[in-house]
Amino acid sequence: MRREIPLIITFVCGLAMIAQFFIPHSPFGGVKDYFQQSYMIIAAFAMLLGIGNLTKLHVGKISEKRPQWGYSVVLLAGLLGMTIPGLFIGGIKEGTIFDFLFKNAFVPMSSTMFALLAFFVASASYRAFRARTVDAALLLIAGFVVMLGRAPIGDYLTWFMPEGWQMSDYANWIMEIPNTAGQRAIMMGAALGVVATSLRVIVGIERSYLGGE
Amino acid sequence: MLTPVSRMCCRPLSVPVQILFLAVTIMTAGVSLGVGTSSSGVRPGPPVNPSVGDRPNDAGSAIEITWEASFDDSRGRGIVNSYSIFRSTEAVSGFANVATINSGRERYQFVDEAVEDGRRYFYKIVAETGSGAFSEPGVIGPIISSAQWFHSDRYSMLWALIVVSTSVLIFISLARKGKELYIRPIAGLQAVDEAVGRATEMGRPVLYVPGILDMDDVQTIAGVAILGRVARKTAEYETPLSVPVSRSVVMSAAQETVKEAYWDMGKPDAYRPEMVRYLTDDQFGYAAGVDGIMLRERPATVFFMGAFYAESLILAETGHSIGAIQIAGTAMTSQLPFFVTACDYTLIGEELFAAGAYLTEDPRLLGSLKGQDVAKGLAIAFIFIGVILESFGIHWLTDFLKVN
DSSP states (O other), rough: TTTTTHHHHHHHHHHHHHHHOOOSSSSSHHHHHHHHHHHHHHHHHHHHHHHHHHHHHHOOOOOOOOOOTTHHHHHHHHHHHHHHHHHHTTTTTSSSSSHHHHHIIIIHHHHHHHHHHHHHHHHHHHTTTTOOSHHHHHHHHHHHHHHHHHHHHHHHTTTSTTTTSSHHHHHHHHHHHHHHHHHHHHHHHHHHHHHHHHHHHHTTTOGGGGTOO | OOOHHHHHTTTTOOOOHHHHHHHHHHHHHGGGGGGTTTTOOOOOOOOOOOOOEEESSSSSOOOOEEEEEOTSSSSOOOEEEEEEEEEEESSSSEEEEEEEEEEEOEEEEEOOOOOOOOOEEEEEEEEEESOOBBOOOOEEEEOOOOOOOOOEEEEEHHHHHHHHHHHHHHHHHHTTOOOOOOOOOOHHHHHHHHHHHHHHHHHHOOEEESSOOOOSSSSHHHHHHHHHHHHHHHHHOOOOOEEEESHHHHHHHHHHHHHHHHHHHHHHGGGGGGGEOOSSSHHHHHHHHHHHEEEHHSSSSEEEEHHHHHHHHHHHHHHHHHOOOEEEEETTTTTTTHHHHHSSSSEETTHHHHHHHHHHHHHHHHHHHHHHHHHHHHHHHHHHHHHHHTTOOHHHHHHOOOOO
16 A cells, blocks of 8 residues: 555546646636645645755764764854744844845855856867867857857958848847757657656556655 | 717817817816716726626636727827726626726736626726726626636647547557567667766766756656666665755655665665755755765766756766766756766757656556657657648648647
């Protein structure tokens, strides 16, 4: 029964979700909202599990003085430093300690991580654009045209061309025709994959997410 | 009434006729003062073509009211400030205001969601000026709201679902009966054994990242399914496995999956709960955490299987910098170029969903892949037919396939 009950729940819930897509009438129409709300409640409780897991892991690491345990101290300090003011000292409104930490520590750190992306894009582009194969050469040319076409200098360079034949027009053509076609093909394949995976899960053939074969 | 005056004012009228209309207008306005205008106001023209109807394809309790702008709205004299909607269950009395909408548009729509199914309702829509004058209200209705048993805009989706499901179920049935099915080799999945073996030889861990979305996303489910297969390999080779997750529910599911995999492989002692660890729900906090794990633990093999956003390249480039063999899979089209660039193998779109089935070699799962391929073939055929029909100006197939 340990396996059967989750499979039955999955089957019933899966069919209900399919039905609600086609049947607006009650009780089907409200099924999606009901499940979404239920999921949010479960996820909120599961958050405690996550925090428990994180705390247990890092407290263990500190107490056993495992290598690089100092990072765990920083992590737990960050966790407590945000949680305690948020819960017990003034809440999370504007002007509170939590708000101060959020704006002056959390947001800048998140922005820093996001900003790293620019450097990673540069290093990845360098590797991708090395024209060692025909594919890579095509990628390089397409990327070159799109980048130039997206910047004002692209049209300045092709000022002598008639309207509709300038760099920005080539860039738009690449983005709208071959790029869109490729993306749509991938999206359609993925959509069919989603349907097939969902069917496998609903009928109980795919059960590895429950820990089984 | 002002409406005809407003209309006719746009025509080239002679001066005497204009004076006559002005006089009539003033007189009419004066006469109608006692019938709903403020003492200072002039009646504006009423809303044009008002109509009410049951909102289609809904769960009931909603009536849709539409109308076009009064001739005295912004396109006319510009004296209409707002429109008020009144509702009653009787045609002649009991009208109560249910909404007021600011003017300034060509067409207006209001959905009254405070109605009961099966009851008759009447509506009045009046245009109001800034001075408090309002147009002559006309009653529209009766109208009864009701719930629908089928969403009429989704026939094409129903057909598609039936075709895809039938195709998948037929091939599952054929596979169960022992029919040999050819599935094309997928390089990224064939490399899984090699990747785990490499980590074993190097004595380094395998890092598995199941994306940043929750278990309600199919990509995450596919990612956790593949994790089960990878965990079997790591259990078999006794290779350390590390699975940092960004959602608590995913953590619970992944812990169960890895635990079961180790039990099934007869290595329950090798399983440790901290193999699957929760980091944070925050996108870039998670990226920073995984990057830190990569740099400290230096895994020999990294899997990225699931849904990713802007953190994809940050993770994949860090993995590349430590020299790990990387296998990625996602259906997020905007992140695929990053993975293709930074990883050794990339499962593109549908290959991610096929991976779980592919790795088990279970005939039933492989049958479902075959059914999926047939559905894809049908989709391609529809695209070709659609292109030809559209080229000849025939739109019925496109119209049928549209989903609102």
